[in-house]
Amino acid sequence: MTPQRIDLAVVGAGPAGLAAATTAADLGLDTLLLDEQDGPGGQIYRGIERAPDGRNKTTPLGVDYLAGKPLAAALRASRAGYLPGTTVWHIDADGTLSVLDKNGSRTIRARRIVLATGAMERPVPIPGWTLPGVMTVGAAQILLKTGDLVPAGRSVLTGQGPLIWLAAAQLVRAGAPPALILETAPHRNYHAAARLLLRALWPARRQLAKGLGLIREVRGAGVPVVREAVGLAALGRGRLERVAWNGGEIAADLLLLHEGVIPNIQISLALGLEHRWDAAQLCWRPVADEWGATSLPTVAIAGDGAGIAGAEAAALTGRLAALDAAALLDKLDPAERDRRARPIRKALKRELAIRPLLDALYRPAPPVLVPPDDVVACRCEEVTVAQIRRAARLGAPGPNQAKAFTRCGMGPCQGRLCGPTVSAVMADALGKPIAEIGTYRPRAPYKPITLRALAGLGASPSAGS
Amino acid sequence: MFRKRPEGSAATVWVTVEGREVQVPAGASAAAALLLAGLAATRETAVSGAARGPYCLMGVCFECLAEIDGVPNCQSCMVTIGPGMAIRRQHGKRIATPQ
Amino acid sequence: MQRIDAIVIGGGLVGSAIAYGLARAGLKTALIDEGDVAFRASRGNFGLVWVQSKGLGAPHYQRWTRRSAEEWPKLAAELVAGTGIDPALEQPGGVHLCLSDQELDERRARMEQMRAEAGNFGFDYRMLGPSELKDMLPRLGPAVVGASWTPYDGHANSLYLLHALHNGFVQRGGVYIPNRTIDYAAAQPNDFRLGSGADEVAAPKIVLAAGLGNAKLAPLFGLRAPVRPQRGQILVTERAGRVFDMPTTTVRQTVEGGIMIGDSMEDVGFDTSQRPDVMAAMAERAVLSFPWLAELQVVRAWAALRVMPPDGTPIYDESEQFPGAFTANCHSGVTLAGAHANVFAAMVAAGALAPEMVPFSARRFDVPQAA
Numbered sequence A: 001m002t003p004q005r006i007d008l009a010v011v012g013a014g015p016a017g018l019a020a021a022t023t024a025a026d027l028g029l030d031t032l033l034l035d036e037q038d039g040p041g042g043q044i045y046r047g048i049e050r051a052p053d054g055r056n057k058t059t060p061l062g063v064d065y066l067a068g069k070p071l072a073a074a075l076r077a078s079r080a081g082y083l084p085g086t087t088v089w090h091i092d093a094d095g096t097l098s099v100l101d102k103n104g105s106r107t108i109r110a111r112r113i114v115l116a117t118g119a120m121e122r123p124v125p126i127p128g129w130t131l132p133g134v135m136t137v138g139a140a141q142i143l144l145k146t147g148d149l150v151p152a153g154r155s156v157l158t159g160q161g162p163l164i165w166l167a168a169a170q171l172v173r174a175g176a177p178p179a180l181i182l183e184t185a186p187h188r189n190y191h192a193a194a195r196l197l198l199r200a201l202w203p204a205r206r207q208l209a210k211g212l213g214l215i216r217e218v219r220g221a222g223v224p225v226v227r228e229a230v231g232l233a234a235l236g237r238g239r240l241e242r243v244a245w246n247g248g249e250i251a252a253d254l255l256l257l258h259e260g261v262i263p264n265i266q267i268s269l270a271l272g273l274e275h276r277w278d279a280a281q282l283c284w285r286p287v288a289d290e291w292g293a294t295s296l297p298t299v300a301i302a303g304d305g306a307g308i309a310g311a312e313a314a315a316l317t318g319r320l321a322a323l324d325a326a327a328l329l330d331k332l333d334p335a336e337r338d339r340r341a342r343p344i345r346k347a348l349k350r351e352l353a354i355r356p357l358l359d360a361l362y363r364p365a366p367p368v369l370v371p372p373d374d375v376v377a378c379r380c381e382e383v384t385v386a387q388i389r390r391a392a393r394l395g396a397p398g399p400n401q402a403k404a405f406t407r408c409g410m411g412p413c414q415g416r417l418c419g420p421t422v423s424a425v426m427a428d429a430l431g432k433p434i435a436e437i438g439t440y441r442p443r444a445p446y447k448p449i450t451l452r453a454l455a456g457l458g459a460s461p462s463a464g465s
Numbered sequence B: 001m002f003r004k005r006p007e008g009s010a011a012t013v014w015v016t017v018e019g020r021e022v023q024v025p026a027g028a029s030a031a032a033a034l035l036l037a038g039l040a041a042t043r044e045t046a047v048s049g050a051a052r053g054p055y056c057l058m059g060v061c062f063e064c065l066a067e068i069d070g071v072p073n074c075q076s077c078m079v080t081i082g083p084g085m086a087i088r089r090q091h092g093k094r095i096a097t098p099q
Numbered sequence C: 001m002q003r004i005d006a007i008v009i010g011g012g013l014v015g016s017a018i019a020y021g022l023a024r025a026g027l028k029t030a031l032i033d034e035g036d037v038a039f040r041a042s043r044g045n046f047g048l049v050w051v052q053s054k055g056l057g058a059p060h061y062q063r064w065t066r067r068s069a070e071e072w073p074k075l076a077a078e079l080v081a082g083t084g085i086d087p088a089l090e091q092p093g094g095v096h097l098c099l100s101d102q103e104l105d106e107r108r109a110r111m112e113q114m115r116a117e118a119g120n121f122g123f124d125y126r127m128l129g130p131s132e133l134k135d136m137l138p139r140l141g142p143a144v145v146g147a148s149w150t151p152y153d154g155h156a157n158s159l160y161l162l163h164a165l166h167n168g169f170v171q172r173g174g175v176y177i178p179n180r181t182i183d184y185a186a187a188q189p190n191d192f193r194l195g196s197g198a199d200e201v202a203a204p205k206i207v208l209a210a211g212l213g214n215a216k217l218a219p220l221f222g223l224r225a226p227v228r229p230q231r232g233q234i235l236v237t238e239r240a241g242r243v244f245d246m247p248t249t250t251v252r253q254t255v256e257g258g259i260m261i262g263d264s265m266e267d268v269g270f271d272t273s274q275r276p277d278v279m280a281a282m283a284e285r286a287v288l289s290f291p292w293l294a295e296l297q298v299v300r301a302w303a304a305l306r307v308m309p310p311d312g313t314p315i316y317d318e319s320e321q322f323p324g325a326f327t328a329n330c331h332s333g334v335t336l337a338g339a340h341a342n343v344f345a346a347m348v349a350a351g352a353l354a355p356e357m358v359p360f361s362a363r364r365f366d367v368p369q370a371a
Ligand SMILES: Cc1cc2nc3c(=O)[nH]c(=O)nc-3n(C[C@H](O)[C@H](O)[C@H](O)COP(=O)(O)OP(=O)(O)OC[C@H]3O[C@@H](n4cnc5c(N)ncnc54)[C@H](O)[C@@H]3O)c2cc1C
Pocket: A011, A012, A013, A014, A015, A016, A017, A034, A035, A036, A037, A041, A042, A043, A044, A045, A086, A087, A088, A089, A116, A117, A118, A119, A120, A121, A138, A139, A141, A163, A166, A261, A267, A302, A303, A304, A305, A310, A311, A312, A314, A446, A447, B058
């Protein structure tokens, strides 16, 4: 079967991918936007096309959410092809994508690829986090965005970061205020952040005002907040019953965790792109230049998958990657590319001004990265922190050998969720920086695929033994 | 665990969860249907049989594995519900059926 | 400088099994290995403890493989008892499925030749038709025309084996030294030195078991190990309740329940990338063999490099120039773990390879090959 041939494949229809695909198509590139979800929007603008229309309609999700509408509308109006419900399960360095939809698997050959696969919430491995009833803050948001569902009973939010206040405000507006917020930001973060506050004060004034407004809104609604909560644990038999912290305990039906978001690097790692440890955001990120170009000539990366910068920045970096693709594929003069990029870069600079402050203020406390020994690190294969430490003691030099020894990272999530913990625990156990320890080397299929779909790919059975 | 917001959109879809009829907002996922049906534990793991429920709802963790229309181990948070969809909990390892 | 009894270079299955055997024999041994990411076939294999097709045209290899399969249960039991890690060995016999009459004819000829070459040693095999296979394997597809079977075959969890060997080695006083790529050594007869300063290790014996790394290392010690990489890809499905009681060459069920589908043979140099067309061909063959597998989801897959001697037969050698230096190279480190830990290590500990190992020497490549 000959693959479909196109100029540009954009993977992920969040703000970065929407902007990239729309811009590229407008510049005359034969563009396809692929996303495993069944509608555009990515994480922040999930379910955006179903959100209420018109000026006088409101949603508990707020105006920033509705900002996704024009992005999605622009895509629909553009000449870019859009394939929802399509999962990319393998990418070859030559630009061939293997994709899976309800009809099976097929290949698409692109001259260039923009990865816009976004972020995921940082895993929060506290004791008891595997109990049913413990979820992420983002999960609750997704239920609100896609189904107008809100927590029933007593919900507790714990963690830190801008998103926790946004989600709390959304729940308040939706008539389901949390029973308690346990904020985990360590006090020393405030000192570190104070230094950066002055610098961010003016350029990031709008974002700061917005953030403070959310906190005020949540507190104003009477939601109790415990600050600097440490020693968190989810307790219960067979499901969550109580939430405990050093100094308190509360009965709860739902515990929502959040310690910020980190790039989703499954595909960029599998592609063998160069990555580096970001010591400010405490996560791995692919190395990319100012256009998002990576160490692989065919692949660029845009949005939060390249490093956390937020939705507006994601759309901007998506545009930059599209401009660069157009220049590389001879649809745009390089000088014109640079000219068009100028206002985008200016806006991007404004968006990024608040990042150092946020990174310092919401830097996760050490136990988020290196949890206590009895905590499950790998949820799929049920491997504890202690088992990973034991592998390190035996001489395993890093996460990949630890994986071979303990099966951590071998379950269906393929190490997406335990990767950060395993690297940090290995580093801690071996007394080395995480940057030196490295991380998993994931492989295709990026998402499970049935043998039926795989077999239908259409190759002659010449290999095999 | 979760409830519909009364002001929420009116469009709903009927599905069955563990054989019981449940009315779920259109556009929601099968995982949402399980939660709306009041199930916290939606599966038992294939490793130890421990009870688990959805965690991330965005396709990362694979904790939401469920049986959908007879197909085991579906990532239920990535499946949008459709009319009459039959959703069941996943009990440990799937059964392979050579007959 | 640290003086010890033996150095083993390479912490894959071959080096770990030998190092374990040496430590058990009472030798103070250092096992030197590279870091977290390396060419390490031992982390990417199919896990068969496989006898039936090994050693065609090389009866010494056939016997060596049989011997290893016999040593395996002892090794496994010892590892479970000593480390608590069970390499999950099962030796219920195994089959090779044929999907065409041509495949079946070729297989039959191969098995006949194996028996002929086994001589007095014997080689028990049977060619089975679909009706006989029905009772041994879960529902087969109509494409399966027959199979070969021997009672000697089995499988194990090769990662648990690697873990157990490392564990047992350290327990018996071995020192595991990762994050070192050896590219130089001071070699004298019965005196080998690696590293420098406080890090220097010296020993009268050294075993080169660095997999593909042996090709470059061997000449430093007056040895030859002309191994080349051969890529193999593997698929693993979601866990399922137990359906297979017996492994086949291309489909087997692990103790955890996942069904492994193997494994291509591709000569592509040092390239570990995955090829969807090859993965598809493997899936297709698996589904032709067992149509009901089609519904299972592949949750993991990978590509790894086999350590392939020019003629496929292992290379075991000792250096004439530098007595005390040995090398071991093979593409079946799981299968041969029993022989490596229990037989080969004992020879190294005793100071010389037994005469039966002579045909495995790289000197065989000096003689012009008959067609
Ligand atoms: C759960 C969650 C909720 C968030 N909510 C907010 C919020 O309310 N407000 C806010 O400001 N920020 C939020 N964020 C932060 C968010 O990362 C950014 O604001 C923004 O969504 C980043 O945009 P993006 O385009 O880079 O990626 P995303 O919006 O994350 O989009 C990535 C897309 O890639 C798709 N994808 C991934 N892998 C594949 C594959 N293999 N095949 C096909 N498609 C694939 C995904 O389905 C997804 O649609 C949230 C983050 C998360 C993880």
